[in-house]
Amino acid sequence: MSAVQLLWASLVLGAMSALLSDGACVEVDSDTEAVVHGGFKLGCISCKMRGEVEASATVDWWFMAKGEEDFTHIYSYADMVGTVTDERFVDRLDWNGSKKTVDLQDGSIYILNVTFNDTGTYRCYFDRMLNFEHYEYRTNTTKFITINVVAKATRGMASILSEVMMYVSIIGLQLWLLVEMVYCYRKISAAGEEALRESAAKTPLKLRP
Numbered sequence: 128m129s130a131v132q133l134l135w136a137s138l139v140l141g142a143m144s145a146l147l148s149d150g151a152c153v154e155v156d157s158d159t160e161a162v163v164h165g166g167f168k169l170g171c172i173s174c175k176m177r178g179e180v181e182a183s184a185t186v187d188w189w190f191m192a193k194g195e196e197d198f199t200h201i202y203s204y205a206d207m208v209g210t211v212t213d214e215r216f217v218d219r220l221d222w223n224g225s226k227k228t229v230d231l232q233d234g235s236i237y238i239l240n241v242t243f244n245d246t247g248t249y250r251c252y253f254d255r256m257l258n259f260e261h262y263e264y265r266t267n268t269t270k271f272i273t274i275n276v277v278a279k280a281t282r283g284m285a286s287i288l289s290e291v292m293m294y295v296s297i298i299g300l301q302l303w304l305l306v307e308m309v310y311c312y313r314k315i316s317a318a319g320e321e322a323l324r325e326s327a328a329k330t331p332l333k334l335r336p
């Protein structure tokens with residue numbers, strides 16, 4: 128990665144976070160690795176196809192534990208109220224989605240105190256009503272998230288590699304700068320000596336002290 132690329136990357140990241148904080152909707156995939164006893168955000172975002180149209184939505188979640196063959200309804204969120212409907216998750220699910228609105232685009236929930244039994248597939252379902260001027264249009268979106276519960280957080284190879292690359296490029300750039308400075312310094316001082324010697328040689332002998 129060159130300095131120019133780094134600069135671009137930070138510019139692009141900056142622009143993206145500006146967009147996000149502006150409320151633009153971006154469908155980000157959920158994390159899939161939860162750590163036992165910790166908290167975990169089950170992400171589920173469904174953007175409206177037309178952001179300017181008023182809408183209202185409800186969100187429902189189902190869970191199929193690893194080894195099971197059916198989904199069980201575990202949570203629903205409607206009219207700004209969330210309800211846990213499965214005893215395995217009582218007092219363990221919190222709403223992490225869009226707040227203070229019925230126009231939900233983020234339907235994420237948060238699992239508290241994760242156990243190994245939470246391993247499995249979650250299904251997130253948006254039921255949305257778009258309110259156009261003269262009619263209503265009903266749509267739905269379904270997403271599946273398979274999570275794995277681990278004893279300790281592991282870091283993906285890509286993230287480790289990119290951190291190593293970052294340090295390598297920072298150190299590499301500084302070394303290169305140093306080498307370049309030494310090279311230039313030596314070149315300039317050599318040229319300076321040369322010029323001195325030349326001007327000394329051109330001076331007529333009788334003018335010399």
Ligand SMILES: *[C@@H]1O[C@H](CO)[C@@H](O)[C@H](O)[C@H]1NC(C)=O
Pocket residue numbers: 221222223224237
């Ligand atoms: C998600 O819910 C958890 C538990 O209530 C809370 O600690 C966390 O701040 C919430 N995060 C967001 C982004 O709302």
Ligand SMILES: *[C@@H]1O[C@H](CO)[C@@H](O)[C@H](O)[C@H]1NC(C)=O
Pocket residue numbers: 164240242
């Ligand atoms: C989390 O659950 C474990 C058992 O599943 C329990 O021992 C522990 O006290 C719980 N921790 C919290 C913070 O609720």
Ligand SMILES: *[C@@H]1O[C@H](CO)[C@@H](O)[C@H](O)[C@H]1NC(C)=O
Pocket residue numbers: 242243244
């Ligand atoms: C996990 O499931 C097993 C079998 O259903 C049950 O015996 C155990 O108590 C559960 N553990 C937790 C922490 O809920």
Ligand SMILES: *[C@@H]1O[C@H](CO)[C@@H](O)[C@H](O)[C@H]1NC(C)=O
Pocket residue numbers: 266267
């Ligand atoms: C979801 O929408 C599709 C059409 O896009 C429809 O066929 C289906 O019945 C809807 N599902 C539910 C549960 O309403």
